[in-house]
Amino acid sequence: MDDMDEIVQEFLVESSENLDQLDQDLLALEATPDSRERLASAFRTIHTIKGTSGFLAFGRLEKVTHTGESLLVRLRDGQQQMTTATADALLALVDVVRALLTSIEATGAEGDVEIDAVMEQIQAQVAADRVPEPPATEVPAGSTGVGSEDDAVRPGASSVEPVPTQESSSAELPEPAAPPKPALAPAMASSKPAAAPSKPAASTSAGPTRSAAKSSLRVDVDLLDALMQLAGELVLTRNQLLRGVGELADPALSRAAQRLNVITADIQESIMRTRMQPIDHIWSKLPRMVRDLGAQCGRQVRLTMSGQDTELDRALLEAIKDPLTHLVRNCIDHGIEAPEAREAAGKSREGTLSLRAYHNSGHVVIEVADDGAGIDPVKIAATAIERGLRTPAELAHHSVAEILQLVFEPGFSTAVQVTNVSGRGVGMDVVKTNLAAIGGAIELESTVGEGTVCRMRVPLTLAIVPALTVECGTGRYAVAQASLLELVALDAVQPASQIETVGGAPVYRLRGALLPLVALSDILSGADTFGAPESEASQVIVVLQAGSRRFGLLVDRVLNTEEIVVKALSPRLKSIGVYSGATILGDGTVALILDVQNIARRVLRADAAERAAQRSTSAGNDAAAAAGADAESAAGAETERLLIAGVGDGSQVAIPMSMITRLEMISARDVETVGTREVVQYRGTIIPLVRLDRHLGIFSERSPAELPVAVYSQAGHSVAIVMGDIIDIVEHQTADRSEVDDRGFVGSVVVHGRVVGLLDVERAIAAADPAFFSAVRAQATAGVPAAAGAVPRARAGADDAPFGVSDPATEGHGDLVGMTR
């Protein structure tokens, strides 16, 4: 009974490998319908399954493969040509055979898998092509006889006159090993080139190509895992031994220990290698998927692969399967255009999807590239704004590459139409998260009109990851370097003074941006709120990236960076949600590995709320904006956006974005003078200019040809403020400014670590147009429609405050993007 089970098991394993090969053969046959080698290979696969299933008494499986075999015989012998319909029928057959095998694997019986439909489909193909074609003259002698028991497919045979031998050999099992040598030689040669790499494992089935497999054997994965475990123990024992031997100072013993050292390292490496599998293991499923998806999406896709034999740890291979599938789907659905569109763009109707795998500095890089439409950064930016992921002001200083990265953010999907292939708004972020979980990364390059390249970078093995070890309280913890951005050491003298709070939540100013902080000690004590740390001791901020969010983890001390061997954690400890595993440090003690993704999810709730607030404000809905503003002030984060402009030689000035309607570049030649005042013609009106350097009394020798200006418009009146250059747009807390008594400034703020004067915009405007405010007020009271002639502003007319800093989030952003791009 056990023997029987073993045979069935082997049959299942072999068959599923053979079916993968069959998929590839059938697809290749569509391209080269008369490839006799491929046909022979396909026939062999089905034939083998049929034979074994008969032997094992799986009647339905035998029946359905028999029908398929009949069709394949005709194809192989040139009595019938391969067409798309034939390929469809045969692929459907593969699916049914798979379903049957799955059922056998699960229940030991064939179950009630539907086989009649596919049998009819195949028989229809046989019948459809009943017109016998003259047999190709090079039909290998003897091969027609093989598997021709079925009378239904025989009629063709009668017209095949020159069948010299074996016509009468209706033996029960026609032996596939029997084909004469000439047929065999090309069959073997064919498994090498083309898309399908030769897989030694696949050819262990009964068949003429068996000899190739003699040098490999199947090993249970559990056994390999156990070996890996033992190797780990060996390493640790060796370490202890080496320490003891070192103390003894016996040269002979030292030499032996040294040798043991080398051998142990070799063993460990060899065992690691046994777990490596070529990436082709997961790639081999793609041709079929590409074909089906291409048909479903109406795309013509050619798939090319290189580097199929690049090896990866099998656990990693398993982990990248889904991300890879997703990327391929994306390429076909979003990347490659419909044939008509491609033609119109001057490309060939058939799109190319190329997969490439290669080693690069201790990583394996997997490239998924298409020559499709590419990703339009403008569209991405628009979507990001629409989805509330970014505000236009934020996008204004994003590079194109940074904008492309937005597709990896949660809730992002650019598909105009949601198809059932992709575009459900989940996807790329999941791809990124999945890769991050195994210490990998993904990057995206795209040229509009030329195509997109996605590069996945994964470590060679999961078992060993580079990590940072930190200390918190008395415990030591490891953080995988994949999520580590940087380390910031806080001044030992006054650590607390460098940490500020926003409504009680600690933050740190990292190059001008506020970084939310979480003390590891708070997380580990199970605190719900994360207050500012009281400890006087020096601390280090470990800046971490989790998905698209970054935060700072406060720890007492950073110990080391080392390669750690990841050990599984008991499920009951993993479910705490803070640790992803454990490891053994150099001195033999156990350290916990922090689960950065999960910690971020736990502690960064506020961040999500803020996003929601931004979303509602950017929607331009006043009520929602007010609610958003409320939420913001409730969170204590009353911020405003500041434009940082350079003035003269090295000075910087901050201008509240609420005071800017639009940013423009004007040519210096367009500046005209009226009396002593400078003006410029702008959108059909004359607007006065004020040059900041002169206004602030800052000496400047530069006279650039292009002048960046900030235009402020209200009630039909505009003023342009000429700056030296635009440096940045930053978020800043409103409360956090100090009063400065200087002409032209209302205060000062700290940006990027330096003090920047906050421009008294009102005074600057008055300098350009002393009558500006009186004119605006007069007009407002006279009831002239505020918006007339003015650049549209969401709340310009409704603003009762004469010159209030209204809602900083709503002002003027819609206009900014267009200009800065």
Add this chain to the structure above:
Amino acid sequence: MTATGKQYATFWLGSSLYGIEVTRVREVLREQSITRVPLAPPTVAGLINLRGQVVTTIDLHPRLVPTGRRSAESMLVVVFAGGESVALLVDRIGGVVDVTDDQFEPPPDTLVGAVRELVSGAYKLDGQLLLSLDVDAAVAT
């Protein structure tokens, strides 16, 4: 002598003698440095390095000897439970004891609380009761 005999590995927790079937015991270790796991349930003492394997250590004290003090030199009994190795922190190791089924009695009806859940019964040895620890219940926290 129809009663079937079993062997129990015994250990002390507080003033009581407990036992586990020897077949469940993998090894016995002197206490070593245990890495505390913050936020873990109180019954989890931490993690130890057992020849390169990370093993969860269960502290039986809070449940079985809530008031007693832990011994200065605890020992670890490594058992196989729930598909993995788990170490039990105990006060002192006793010997291996042969017991027979006719010595066994279920726990008295008056026994309630945590002990009742962890003790499947008692073997009446000479001058001493051996409490049979339900390993699976003890590690399932």
